[in-house]
Amino acid sequence: MNLKKLSVALAAAAALGTSHAAVVNVAGVSWDTADFFNFTSASTLLENVVTTAGGELSGFGRITSINGNAGFCAGCELTYTFSGYLLDAAYLPNPAFSFSGGTFQFFVSAANSSFATGAGFGDGTPWLTLSGANSSGGTTGSLVGNITNFAELAGQGNGYLNVSGGLAAAYFDTNTKAGGADFFFTSEFQPIPNGSVVNGKTHIGNATISGSSQTVPEPGVLALLGLGLAGLSFSRRNKKPA
Secondary structure, three states: OOHHHHHHHHHHHHHHHHOOOOEEEEOOEEEEOOOOOOEEEEEEEEEOOOOOOOOEEEEEEEEEEEOOEOOOOOOOEEEEEEEEEEEOOOOOOOOEEEEEEEEEEEEEEOOOOEOOOOEOOOOOEEEEEEEEEOOOOOOOOOEEEEEEEOOOOEEEEEEEEEEEEOOOHHHHOOOOOHHHOOEEEEEEEEEOHHHOOEOOEOEEEEEEEEEOOOOOOOHHHHHHHHHHHHHHHHHHHHOOOO
């Protein structure tokens, strides 16, 4: 292969790697990394309420849109579970609360989850795992907030999250939030209507989870570029002097 042909091959490989590079699809979940909102997801969730120091907050939810697009996962759904958030200290009647630790695990599966039964939120393909963090990079105070209605134990909270694993990990390990975190989330919660309890979860809520995402070169593109560079090196070594 002569130098001219190699140059054409490398240019084609580069074009392949950059064309439509902003739109990515990971196990059926697609979004545009160049979108104004980058990666901002809205979700509905169920959770328990904790008032005793050391008690664990946990729950499950379903992503309803990414960057305002409800059709981000054709024929599938993106769900999550969260657990391991431990209450730092009893807070009533003080409205402010603080939890430490915590893990979010996201899954891609067929659309089979049900809030009525609590089934189908932790099955499917593990997509992303996030660990609770605070604005300084530690794990204490990874979820903080306030009770806004004592009679209903309704309130709001927020916290940071770090990427720790999953198929989509490389797309989100950007360290762009405070303390080097990858995501920031906000949530609101109130009792499930009619006093319903689902798998021990008494409250319904919504959450916005946002972070910066990046494109990741596909293995095929990297392999093509590697072969092209190897061929270029071989061609130079075997080129006869003028």
